[in-house]
Amino acid sequence: MKDNSEKPAKGTFIQAMKAVSWAFFGVRKHTDHDHDAETLTMGQVIIAGILGAALFVAGVLLLVRFVTS
Numbered sequence: 001m002k003d004n005s006e007k008p009a010k011g012t013f014i015q016a017m018k019a020v021s022w023a024f025f026g027v028r029k030h031t032d033h034d035h036d037a038e039t040l041t042m043g044q045v046i047i048a049g050i051l052g053a054a055l056f057v058a059g060v061l062l063l064v065r066f067v068t069s
Contacts, residue, residue, distance in 0.1 A: 011039035016048035024052060 019036045022028050 008038045011036065011044060013044060016040050016044040017052065020045065020048040020052045
């Protein structure tokens, strides 16, 4: 008897960044969410989220500095 329950391939860091970007934007397809939940690890999502938040804050700070100068 053969077991056909193979684990899906581990997601890439680019996939994690895309998932976090869509989460920041607030729009996500249900099928994409399900696929990311199967392939991405919690560590990948946390690191991508911290990096995404840092880039967002840096972008806002640069925009404010540009506007006020």
